[in-house]
Amino acid sequence: MIKRPVLLIDEKKCRSNINQMARKAAGKKLTLRPHFKTHQSLEIGRWFKEAGVDRITVSSVTMAEYFSGEWDDITIAFPVNILEIDEINLLAERISLNLLIESAETALFLKDNIDHDIGIFIKIDVGYNRTGIVPDNTDAIESILKVLQSADKLKFRGFLSHAGHTYNCRSRSEIIEISNRSVSIMDELKDRYRREYPELITSLGDTPSCSVADDFGTTDEIRPGNYVFYDLTQHQISSAGIGDISVAMACPVVAVHEERNEIVIYGGGVHFSKESMTDDEYGVIYGRAVAPVHDGWTDLIPGMYLKKLSQEHGIVHLPDSEIANYKPGDIILILPVHSCMTGNLMKSYQTFDGRIIDRL
């Protein structure tokens, strides 16, 4: 019985998302190295193994430590935090580890401080402008390559990018445009350096591109993560249908304010996160309501959305037609705006048969 906010997982939908991306990657001869920052769960990780996945991406040394008991090939897709060099050395002793760098300075630090072979990707900024080297800054790229050539434990693997600006898209064609641009940037880089480094690979990230794009050029590897759950943001971007979203928050109703079409739920910023989105019709929202059905939930309930969050409270707006259906003690299901952030806060998932799936 659900008494407190719980993050429900629809295992069937989740496995279907996992299998679909694995099939797509196989069909396009792409290596799939899924990003595990979304689910951060050893058990859900095993569902990927069953789909044939044998290497993963994470975004922190802590996550790499957590998964290293069951996965022996991990890329930490985050600029190296040199303060964690001891932890990195311990990992590199046990597993095949790839790191990301974007400066010769960090490469030099690793050269001097790494005790075991590690793979190095150079992070390329394909337009998101968060991290990485802009592709035409070949001086910066070559200054790193020069350090790597002199460091026998640092094995240059190739170029890696994350087109996070697909999150601003609102249609499949916009996603495809960004994806094509990233692919052509990475293809050019490969062309330029592959005589010298015939083994170099290119690796692309982001769930929107990987879900929607069809043409990956000469890309070798993809690293989508969010697709394991999807969420309202992915739906807004056009990279997923509502029916693909595999997690929903179950929250107790604690008060009904019929006069203002509102319900108060036990479920706030410490459960959902404060991640919001701007809905064309409803403005800033924090989630959308669905109704429970046998082993699952319905499509979105029109006009019913999470409009405000405090620390523990959520305020759900309901249309007139719905307000009479709810009373204190009922459970409302809400699809999250950003499943990575909600999962991080909830610390576990619950299946429809009440099983708890732990995570980091």
Next chain:
Amino acid sequence: MIKRPVLLIDEKKCRSNINQMARKAAGKKLTLRPHFKTHQSLEIGRWFKEAGVDRITVSSVTMAEYFSGEWDDITIAFPVNILEIDEINLLAERISLNLLIESAETALFLKDNIDHDIGIFIKIDVGYNRTGIVPDNTDAIESILKVLQSADKLKFRGFLSHAGHTYNCRSRSEIIEISNRSVSIMDELKDRYRREYPELITSLGDTPSCSVADDFGTTDEIRPGNYVFYDLTQHQISSAGIGDISVAMACPVVAVHEERNEIVIYGGGVHFSKESMTDDEYGVIYGRAVAPVHDGWTDLIPGMYLKKLSQEHGIVHLPDSEIANYKPGDIILILPVHSCMTGNLMKSYQTFDGRIIDRL
């Protein structure tokens, strides 16, 4: 040594905040029942005990359970979640417990299901419009009182409000205006019902009012919480100075992008929360940088702020004059926008001498 994002606590400032509110309450003959949802730490709770506090407020049954080993008088300032009735009964057996209700329906449920004496506050909506009964809806108030009269275990304690709309204020005078209005609403309610209930008390919440207001009318109890740490939001509201903020996130620098005046830090939405504020000068920001000094930190560094957050990454904007001062491996200190949300994510605090303070 700090290697990963850590929430530093300045124990001296924190104790000073605790002591100052205790002195203010004592001076005005107000009972202080501080809200512990901000720090959620048994150890920090003991600092309140040393300042003479003997009763507390929390916002969930889970928090009440956590604190009930050291505190025997707890108000759960959240509409009763009737699904947790078993946990409520277990608590009420051991400690003096107060609950909030805002409907006769919930009062009836408690009447039928409570095994031990509990105190009941009726939640009054003084203008925040989140929860509670609007003060002129005396029918709703009296329908609850009627149920309470027939339920010998439900002890009516009085009226409770939370003027959360002070968070929209931008000056002390605006806070005082809202506070005075809340006080006068609660004073009137007390007047109306005190012949029948001579023992009834009124209880007001919110850190801005409690920090700034001077006149509390006939209010009996105050329940501020955030003041233990304060944060940039409280500073923007005008309820605290920057020098009163007692927590700061320490984050490793992982990349420097001099060409766009940006530093990438290890410290993202899973550390800070995605709580933002709109700064007059810088637009939407997620934190402000300060510089470390012996046993503390400086005032705000002009022009240096957290401008963007991903899951694990933060992007700090720096002025030209600062950019040369930072390199990968350095630690940057950031004052949080909302210390309650940041504390919830970080799960512990670290003192300047490296001691870890645990929390729920």
